[in-house]
Amino acid sequence: MSELTQLYKLQRIDLKIQEDRKALNEILHELMEPEVLVAARIELENQRQLLLKTEKKRKEQDWQGKELKEKADKLEKDLYSGRVKNSRELANLDQELKSVNVKLRAAEDELLELMEREEELDALVKADSLQLRTMEQDWQQKREGLLEREQEIENSMGHLVKERRGLASAINPQIFKLYEEIRERKGQAVVTIAQGQCQGCRMLLSTREQQQVKGGNLVQCSSCGRILFSG
Ligand SMILES: [Zn+2]
Incomplete structure (x- = not known):
């Protein structure tokens, strides 16, 4: 040559x-993780936290409603038991029962709203988890392909560098x-x-x-x- x-x-x-x-x-x-995947993971985590918060609030609201209901039941019992005869006392009891009932209805409305919200969030978290899993699987597949290609190129480069060294030493x-x-x-x-x-x-x-x-x-x-x- x-x-x-x-x-x-x-x-x-x-x-x-x-x-x-x-x-x-x-x-x-x-090979860097796609931004859209990182964003989806953060979004899902936020939704999960929101779901947990809503769940906690719903449970508290549930307890509060039960307490109000017990109170109302007791007042009603006292009111109609016949034990209380004093008309002023009866009027007071009636007034108190009305006030507790107003609070009870508000608590029940609030509870219903929280239950609906919780249900919506739960469905959202489930759907987004599924979507994220698909995205992660796709990314994993792509990543494996890239790593394979990287290995091929590195092998090719290894051969080329060796060939170059041999050729250079002859010049x-x-x-x-x-x-x-x-x-x-x-x-x-x-x-x-x-x-x-x-x-x-x-x-x-x-x-x-x-x-x-x-x-x-x-x-x-x-x-x-x-x-x-x-x-
Ligand atoms: Zn020239």
Whole structure:
């Protein structure tokens, strides 16, 4: 293999490594948990907390209603037992019973509202849990695919780096150094010639330059400095 062909081959490996590195970066970015999933998890947790709060409130309201009911029952019993004869006392009892009954009705209305709210929240939490589980399963599947692809690329890169090392060691150290310098500066060190033009900078090359390249000589483009290769 001529030196130029070796350099050209080295260039192709380097471009492939560059591509792999870019793909790996993209995968790394994609491996971050989607924001929509994080948001859905937080939303569900908030709903759960709200459900617990509502449940607690409903239980308290239930107790309060029972207490009022007992109180009303007792007052009613006293009122109609016949034990109390004093008309003023009776009027007081009647007044108190009315007041307790008003509170009892309000407590019952409140309890009904809380029960409805609790039921709604419970249904919401159940539906959202199900949806979140589906989202998590989808994400897990995608993640596994990405990890698999990441492994493939890493394997490929491992081979390429090894191949590069072997190839580089066979190239004249000075020429290799030149290659690396141009690559660092221009990103790509070896370019082909098409229609008499350097494919790195589109500069028209002289017939003499083209002949030299064809003859297997190491020629750098006089405009961009890249190493020319005639293929
Ligand atoms: Zn050029």
